[in-house]
Amino acid sequence: MVTLLGNPSKPDNTRVLLLGSGELGKEVAIEFSRLGAWVCAADSYANAPAASVSDEARVFDMADGNRLTQVIDEVQPNIIVPEIEAIATGVLAQAAAAGITVAASSRAIEICMDRERLRTLAAEELGLPTTPYRFAGNLQEMQAAVNTVGTPCVIKPVMSSSGHGQSVIHYPDATVVADAWEIAQNERRVATEGDVSRVIVEAFAPLDYELTVLTVSSTAGIECCAPIGQRQEDGDYRESWQPAAVPEETLQTAREIAVTCVKGLAAQAAQNEEECRGVFGVELFVLTDGRVLFNEVSPRPHDTGMVTLASQNFSEFALHARALLGVPVTAETLGLRREATTWASRPLIVAGYGRPEITGVNTALSVPTADLRLFGKPEIRGHRRLGLALASGNTQAEARARTQEIVNSLETQLS
Ligand SMILES: Nc1ncnc2c1ncn2[C@@H]1O[C@H](COP(=O)(O)OP(=O)(O)OP(=O)(O)O)[C@@H](O)[C@H]1O
Ligand SMILES: [Mg+2]
Numbered sequence: 396m397v398t399l400l401g402n403p404s405k406p407d408n409t410r411v412l413l414l415g416s417g418e419l420g421k422e423v424a425i426e427f428s429r430l431g432a433w434v435c436a437a438d439s440y441a442n443a444p445a446a447s448v449s450d451e452a453r454v455f456d457m458a459d460g461n462r463l464t465q466v467i468d469e470v471q472p473n474i475i476v477p478e479i480e481a482i483a484t485g486v487l488a489q490a491a492a493a494g495i496t497v498a499a500s501s502r503a504i505e506i507c508m509d510r511e512r513l514r515t516l517a518a519e520e521l522g523l524p525t526t527p528y529r530f531a532g533n534l535q536e537m538q539a540a541v542n543t544v545g546t547p548c549v550i551k552p553v554m555s556s557s558g559h560g561q562s563v564i565h566y567p568d569a570t571v572v573a574d575a576w577e578i579a580q581n582e583r584r585v586a587t588e589g590d591v592s593r594v595i596v597e598a599f600a601p602l603d604y605e606l607t608v609l610t611v612s613s614t615a616g617i618e619c620c621a622p623i624g625q626r627q628e629d630g631d632y633r634e635s636w637q638p639a640a641v642p643e644e645t646l647q648t649a650r651e652i653a654v655t656c657v658k659g660l661a662a663q664a665a666q667n668e669e670e671c672r673g674v675f676g677v678e679l680f681v682l683t684d685g686r687v688l689f690n691e692v693s694p695r696p697h698d699t700g701m702v703t704l705a706s707q708n709f710s711e712f713a714l715h716a717r718a719l720l721g722v723p724v725t726a727e728t729l730g731l732r733r734e735a736t737t738w739a740s741r742p743l744i745v746a747g748y749g750r751p752e753i754t755g756v757n758t759a760l761s762v763p764t765a766d767l768r769l770f771g772k773p774e775i776r777g778h779r780r781l782g783l784a785l786a787s788g789n790t791q792a793e794a795r796a797r798t799q800e801i802v803n804s805l806e807t808q809l810s
Pocket of ligand 1: 404525551555556557558559598599602605627631632678690
């Protein structure tokens with residue numbers, strides 16, 4: 396018998412187990428908590444951001460199926476909300492079969508964490524436009540795939556996120572191809588598979604810009620938020636803004652792709668007798684010739700969607716919690732706030748080693764319309780997102796310049 400150290404004064408209606416307690420998880424925990432749910436925040440390290448705003452925190456390796464099963468048995472959640480990809484997904488499927496709601500369905504989690512399954516579903520079953528691609532399971536197959544797809548092309552492990560293990564090949568030279576294979580194998584996600592990760596070889600798309608269309612699946616059906624513009628660098632998002640100024644035709648196509656994608660995932664989940672509920676971050680490429688391609692989708696709030704903390708009446712985190720609690724999320728719920736025309740977000744990314752201490756908050760918050768999230772991460776090793784600047788403006792340029800000013804006002808000391 397395990398005693399849970401929850402908040403005893405809180406009505407114990409819905410129990411939520413959050414798997415991953417980073418900055419996105421922290422906002423999800425707050426939103427569930429606001430609606431009366433009891434939240435347990437799990438991560439592989441102590442004092443993760445969501446731990447400080449949850450009723451209970453657990454520290455364990457979520458890719459370890461036995462440990463995850465044990466924690467689910469102890470916590471007895473009604474809803475499991477994965478925030479990261481490196482989770483023992485077989486256990487999530489078992490939990491779903493046992494009647495626990497898994498966001499956004501265990502089937503969607505499994506498909507979206509595997510680029511091969513996702514791309515096959517999107518391009519070959521749903522007919523969504525994507526970059527030309529091939530898969531490869533060894534170096535020889537990869538060389539053949541590079542020859543077929545042509546250069547420049549991008550190599551990605553099918554099991555990876557945040558740009559890890561990716562490289563761009565400009566010439567189909569054997570040494571370059573071998574190096575890319577090595578990078579993919581060394582930086583892929585190891586937890587959930589064997590010795591080798593298959594790779595996807597994708598034609599390098601001539602990007603004009605990138606969009607995220609947050610798409611919400613709830614008891615009211617599937618609805619899209621206003622498009623989010625974003626800038627990526629080294630596998631991380633550096634800036635996002637909403638609404639992105641896009642031609643009406645592009646917006647229509649982007650929305651159609653997003654809805655088709657989420658419907659396709661829902662149909663997959665239905666085969667498993669699961670509902671597919673929550674927020675999906677559909678990533679799209681808009682090419683220089685105006686075509687819109689599907690890139691990938693996160694079956695959870697998206698990092699570029701953090702701009703909705705300022706821009707929408709209900710942030711992507713609030714929408715995720717509502718959809719999962721069975722609240723109908725209608726088109727009206729997805730509205731932008733009225734007090735500005737455009738909003739921007741910019742993460743504070745710091746490189747180094749040690750415990751961070753951030754100063755300059757007063758100056759940062761004196762920038763017009765400024766808001767700030769400091770995530771409270773206890774330590775950094777390498778480079779890490781420590782906070783988020785939010786601002787609005789009369790133009791996109793003004794909002795983006797303000798977030799830059801906010802970030803420039805902050806100083807981080809490492810000890
Ligand atoms: N085929 C491509 N052509 C051009 N640019 C690409 C291509 N694939 C990826 N990129 C660039 O790299 C970024 C990251 O790629 P992708 O979204 O596939 O990987 P990821 O590891 O899942 O990243 P994240 O977890 O940050 O979303 C894209 O947003 C885009 O800027
Ligand atoms: Mg991506």
